[in-house]
Amino acid sequence: MIMTEGGAQSWNGNSDSQMILTLNPETKTTTIISIQRDTMTNIINSKKEVLSTQKMNAAYPLGYNENGLETAVSYAMNTISEQSGISIDNFVAMNMDGLVNLVDDVGGIDVINDSGGDIFISNTEPQYTAVVPFIGEGKSQHINGEQALVFSRDRDHLPNGDYGRSAHQREVLQALMKKMLNLNSITTYQKFIKSISNDFKTDISVDVKNLMSLMSYKDCFNKVVSIQYEGVGKMVDDASGNEISYQFIPNNVYLSIQNVLRKSINETKIQSLSSNIITYENECGVSPDLYYLPSAVIREGGKSTEYGINPDGDFISIDEANKQEYIMSKDS
Numbered sequence: 550m551i552m553t554e555g556g557a558q559s560w561n562g563n564s565d566s567q568m569i570l571t572l573n574p575e576t577k578t579t580t581i582i583s584i585q586r587d588t589m590t591n592i593i594n595s596k597k598e599v600l601s602t603q604k605m606n607a608a609y610p611l612g613y614n615e616n617g618l619e620t621a622v623s624y625a626m627n628t629i630s631e632q633s634g635i636s637i638d639n640f641v642a643m644n645m646d647g648l649v650n651l652v653d654d655v656g657g658i659d660v661i662n663d664s665g666g667d668i669f670i671s672n673t674e675p676q677y678t679a680v681v682p683f684i685g686e687g688k689s690q691h692i693n694g695e696q697a698l699v700f701s702r703d704r705d706h707l708p709n710g711d712y713g714r715s716a717h718q719r720e721v722l723q724a725l726m727k728k729m730l731n732l733n734s735i736t737t738y739q740k741f742i743k744s745i746s747n748d749f750k751t752d753i754s755v756d757v758k759n760l761m762s763l764m765s766y767k768d769c770f771n772k773v774v775s776i777q778y779e780g781v782g783k784m785v786d787d788a789s790g791n792e793i794s795y796q797f798i799p800n801n802v803y804l805s806i807q808n809v810l811r812k813s814i815n816e817t818k819i820q821s822l823s824s825n826i827i828t829y830e831n832e833c834g835v836s837p838d839l840y841y842l843p844s845a846v847i848r849e850g851g852k853s854t855e856y857g858i859n860p861d862g863d864f865i866s867i868d869e870a871n872k873q874e875y876i877m878s879k880d881s
Contacts, residue, residue, distance in 0.1 A: 550722060551609060551625055551642045552701075560618045560644065560750065564609035564625060566701070566718050569633055570726070571813045572769040579769045580813035581723060582776040582806065583715035584629055589785070589795040589832065591825045593627035595620055599825060604795065605632070618642070618750060631825050634807030635814060639753050647748030648701065649694035651725065654745055655732075658724035659689045660700055664713070668703045677702075697721050712779060712876075719775050730767035735760050771849065776809060776858065778802055778843035779876050781829050797829040799840045801860045806843060808862025818862055841876035 552566035567584040586606035593608070594600040600611065605628065612624030622640050630637045643651065652658055660681070662668055668681040679695040692700065701721050707713030732738050738760045753759060780796030787793050798806075803826060808818040822828065829837050843858040844867070856864040857875035867875060 551622070551640060552645070552648065552718075560621070560642065561610070561613055564606045565645075566715075567605065567625065567629060568719060568722055569629065569635075569637070569810065570722065571635075571810065572766045573813060573815070574766055574769060575815070576772070577768045578772040578774060578813065579723065579726070580774040580776065580810065581719045582633075582778075582810065583719055584632060585711075585715070585778070585780060585796050585798075587794065587796045588632070588780060589797055589827050590628060590632060591827060592624060593631050593825065595623040595627070597627055600624070602827065605629075622750075622752075631823060632803075632806075633810050634803075634819060634823075635810050635816065639751065641749055641751045641753070643749040645698060645702075647745070648721075649698050650748045651694070651745055652692075652697040652721075653694035654741060655725065655728040657691050657693050658697060658721065658728055659691050660697075660717075660720055660724060661687060661689050662700070663687065664707050666706055668700055668706055670699050670703050670705075672705065674702070697725075712777060716775070716777060723770070723773055723775070727767075727770045730764065730770065732764075735764075738764070773848045774809075774813070774845050775848070776806070776843055776845045777876060778806055779841065781837045781840050783829075783833070797827070797832050797837075799829045799837055802840065802842060803828060804860035805858045805862060808860065809843070809845070809858050809864075810862075812862045842874055844875045844877060 550568040550570060551564045567586060569582050571580045584605060586604065588605040590605045591599045592601050592603055592611060608628040609621045609625040613621035622642060626637045626640055662681050662683050663686060664683060666683050671678050677695060677699055679699045681692055681696050681700045684690055701718045704710045704714040732741060735757055780798040783795055783797055784792040785795050803822055811818060844855055845858055845864060846853055846855050855867060857867050859865055
């Protein structure tokens with residue numbers, strides 16, 4: 550899932566958000582992770598060659614400038630696949646206005662604002678005046694398309710900034726997918742897909758056979774695994790001598806991410822990373838003084854539980870003795 554910064558029917562610009570979603574009908578589980586856009590990475594082109602070394606979110610615009618949307622998606626998918634350790638089979642690209650229309654077309658979605666205050670972006674983007682109010686810890690509320698956009702873009706009013714925004718983007722995608730997969734007939738799907746055709750691009754055919762197959766995945770949302778991680782910040786000089794902030798991912802964090810994603814689609818775990826992966830260790834020559842392993846919030850049966858993820862991709866119960874090892878969803 551790639552969200553671009555463009556407006557209506559615009560597919561240029563940086564990829565503001567990049568998420569991987571796996572659906573496993575055998576385990577009835579959905580796994581979702583946001584790929585950090587400021588990660589220092591090797592950009593992989595359409596020939597699966599290293600094109601350049603830049604921030605992760607540069608892959609899409611580099612491809613777009615090369616040869617339009619198809620190449621943009623190819624660059625992004627190949628680069629994300631390298632980072633995640635799994636093959637990316639399909640893509641959905643959506644612009645910001647598309648998100649508004651898509652959420653409105655499914656009748657809105659339900660989210661939880663746990664920020665402790667109202668969420669809005671009118672202070673930085675005055676064209677968007679919607680507000681997602683804080684109505685209490687853990688309380689769900691129904692929001693419309695513009696509210697969903699605001700919920701997905703705001704970071705200034707969140708205690709954990711960019712990471713909180715990524716969590717909100719995953720929450721919106723989960724809610725949106727669940728709503729879409731519960732449309733009740735092929736005819737309804739076809740009408741829905743036609744009505745939003747200008748707002749998103751995908752390589753998934755919308756013929757009857759594929760739509761029937763898509764409907765069979767709705768039970769995958771019985772259990773949702775939302776993964777978060779963070780890198781280690783480091784300033785790097787660009788070609789002009791200007792300092793640019795990048796995120797570098799430690800080796801064990803990459804192994805945790807790749808193995809948990811591989812397990813989500815029944816693939817075997819790995820012991821080492823591709824030589825195309827830029828880790829903190831091979832950039833700096835040493836391990837970071839401090840870093841956190843990923844964590845996952847697992848929602849099942851109306852209950853949410855947070856687990857740590859080790860380099861083998863296993864979920865680890867978090868307690869007082871080990872909680873300092875993992876990046877937590879809140880200030881716990």
